[in-house]
Amino acid sequence: MVEKDLFQFCGNTKRYIIEAVLINCIRLVANITFSFMFASVLAHFITGVYVFNPKISYILIGLSLLVRQICIRAVTRKNNLVVYEVKQNLRKAIYSKVLSLGSLYQEKMTTQEIVHLGVEGVEQLENYYGSYLTQFYYSFISTFVLFLSLQVTTSTIPLIILKLIDILVIRTPSAS
Numbered sequence: 001m002v003e004k005d006l007f008q009f010c011g012n013t014k015r016y017i018i019e020a021v022l023i024n025c026i027r028l029v030a031n032i033t034f035s036f037m038f039a040s041v042l043a044h045f046i047t048g049v050y051v052f053n054p055k056i057s058y059i060l061i062g063l064s065l066l067v068r069q070i071c072i073r074a075v076t077r078k079n080n081l082v083v084y085e086v087k088q089n090l091r092k093a094i095y096s097k098v099l100s101l102g103s104l105y106q107e108k109m110t111t112q113e114i115v116h117l118g119v120e121g122v123e124q125l126e127n128y129y130g131s132y133l134t135q136f137y138y139s140f141i142s143t144f145v146l147f148l149s150l151q152v153t154t155s156t157i158p159l160i161i162l163k164l165i166d167i168l169v170i171r172t173p174s175a176s
Helices: 004-009 013-047 054-107 111-153 156-163
Strands: none
Touching (some): 013 111, 111 156
């Protein structure tokens, strides 16, 4: 789930998360284009019938491969920017909290324990912000994009998938 309290440490990273999701959507469109054009070329080799103009198919295959690679690099860059900014914000918050406690914190924990917990927690949140959030939002958008792209080719398959979506739902055990 998305922890709303953690968004206070986001700062400008919301923009990077949105950009990463949009870039992933562009990559998805490139993957769909690649699949359609590759299927067109494959259909020509099997049946001898051109579904699309072969020159356009080959150009779009090459272009979609290029766009996919550019998008992968761009998403990685955006995720790194998210992680960097969140780490900075969290470390500043931890440091200011320790400073506000003064020497009182030493009654409960040693400085080493506080630093260790702070570093470990920040590193775990790196995975959360850098990987999980962008994939979480992208999974919702990509479902609709894939549904619409399948709807263009045939209307029965997307409706069957829509009916069977309850089977695909992953249920998480309740916290106890």
